[in-house]
Amino acid sequence: MVAAGAGCFTPRKLAVDGATAYEGTSLLYSVKNIEQFLGKRLLILGGGDSALDWTIALEQVASRVTMVHRRDVFRATPESVEQVHQLARAGRIDLHFGSICALKGDAPNLSGAVLSGSDGSTTGLDCDIILVFFGLTNKLGPISEWHIGAAEDEIPVDPITMQTRKAGIYAVGDIAQYPGKLKLIVSGFSEAALMGRAVYEYLRGEKPRFQYSTHSHAMQSSEPIPHAAYIEAEPLQAMPSTMALQTDPTKVTYVLVTDLAGNEHSLPAKPGRTLLEIMDAAKVPVKGSCFGACNCSTCHVYVDEAWFNKLDPMIDQEQEALDQVSTPKPFSRLACQIEFRQELSGMKVKLTVDTIPD
Ligand SMILES: Cc1cc2nc3c(=O)[nH]c(=O)nc-3n(C[C@H](O)[C@H](O)[C@H](O)COP(=O)(O)OP(=O)(O)OC[C@H]3O[C@@H](n4cnc5c(N)ncnc54)[C@H](O)[C@@H]3O)c2cc1C
Ligand code: FES
Known part of the structure; x- marks a missing residue:
């Protein structure tokens, strides 16, 4: 049963050509060992609390910290913002506004990066390590390789049983897709109930007896619920097909x-x-x-x-x-x-x- 929503949160990556070749060695998305920054020229990217907090903390560890953010407004506690500005004014860190457009150095070791300013200018920045704090994004991960049609964060299911195209694998919640689907909490609950009924039949070879907990003596007692064929299955609905991009220039707007x-x-x-x-x-x-x-x-x-x-x-x-x-x-x-x-x-x-x- 897959109820993975839109996937797991993972760090948003730096989208620069060749970046993956440096990943894990000199291009990092989290701090696991502070000592690895000792005496290094460190470039920190981002404008949120993580970027600012690590800039303040690692300024005392690295040989030089350079911070790069898209604009001169930060999304962080005012105290941290003030502290970073103070460090920059005191010449203890370098602060640049713009974005990194290229990386330099023989992979996996970085020697620098190219900063693209908002005016289109480019500047070279020396560094040994880049730490990126661009927030989190969600990824489906290995589920997308299960051959159950997981594409674009969604798995097509039969809306009556919530079964995927592979027998015995079911999906509910935001990840499950069928015509008319509404991504709401209440839909997930309803789908879980439909799936429970279908899984029962899949495992036991018989339909469960539908009962309300408010009226069922069996459910209110600790006795096991008797099995009896009760619900008629409805015919399977067609799966949604992916439409091609529409290209109709004749519309008014x-x-x-x-x-x-x-x-x-x-x-x-x-x-x-x-x-x-x-x-x-x-x-x-x-x-x-x-x-x-x-x-x-x-x-x-x-x-x-x-x-x-x-x-x-x-x-x-x-x-x-x-x-x-x-x-x-x-x-x-x-x-x-x-x-x-x-x-x-x-x-x-x-x-x-x-x-x-x-
Ligand atoms: C901004 C926003 C506002 C919303 N407001 C409303 C609202 O007001 N009312 C409403 O009804 N709905 C609202 N929704 C929709 C609602 O949040 C979703 O429909 C609902 O949370 C979907 O539940 P889910 O269990 O399918 O997925 P999720 O709630 O996303 O849970 C999926 C879980 O699976 C975990 N997971 C993912 N991949 C894996 C993996 N590979 N292994 C293990 N675990 C994994 C995730 O970490 C997560 O904990 C809103 C959604 C958004 C984004
Ligand atoms: S859809 Fe998430 S920011 Fe626009």
Whole structure:
């Protein structure tokens, strides 16, 4: 029985070419052993509490700490922010705003990184170790290799039994997908009850007798519940099929979305919908783990410069969520926070690596 939601939380990775070759040796996502930073030139990426706390702590251990954050606003306790600014003013750490666009050094050992500033300039930064604190994202992990159709964080199931395409493997909750599915807590409970009934039959070869705990003497007593055929099974419903991207430029209002392969798609867009909803409706594969709650930043897109200033301004929460993305740019936005209006018809956006479903 799989009830894995959207997967396990794992650190959000640095999306720079060749980064995995350094991972575990000189590119780290957590601190396991402080001594490994002794006398090293350390680059810390991120703008949340973890990045600031480790900058403050490791400034006394490393030979030099350089901190890089997307913008000059931090998501951390005011005391830590003040302490980091004090360290920078005192010349004890270096503080840069921008994002890392390339790594240098013979893998797995880093010798430096290239900083891309918000003005498009690039600067070389020397370092032996990079510590990345871009927050957490969810990954399905090995479940996606079980050959039960797990794609885009979802497993197709028969909505009557919750059985996956493999007999004896069932899925419930957010990970289970069928036509009309609503990702709600109450749906998960209902699906678990349906699954329980189906699993009983799978294991015992007979249908369970359906009873309410409020009325069943057997359930209220400690006696085992008698088995009896009671519920008629309904016919299996067809599994949902994945629709191709719609490319209909004849609609009155539309947005132009360029996918990661560089192909541009014209998507019908209704005013009042968010860009994420528009892409979802057109079956554009965008992760969007928090379903528009401005929490996950997995709907990160680049808006064409000509359209960027026509959008409603960002709220603080969107700015903070964008701090977690691995490839920020000056025209970065979250698709779930862009409300489409008539005047935005023809707007061009590009998908980013942050949107790739697991
Ligand atoms: C921002 C937000 C707001 C929401 N608000 C509401 C609301 O107001 N009302 C409502 O009804 N619903 C709401 N939901 C939806 C609701 O949270 C989900 O429908 C529900 O939590 C799904 O339950 P689940 O058990 O399927 O998954 P989860 O609650 O995600 O639980 C899955 C668990 O499995 C674990 N796991 C994952 N992979 C593995 C693995 N490989 N091995 C072991 N463990 C693993 C995870 O760590 C997690 O603990 C909201 C969702 C979000 C994102
Ligand atoms: S869907 Fe999570 S931030 Fe947009």
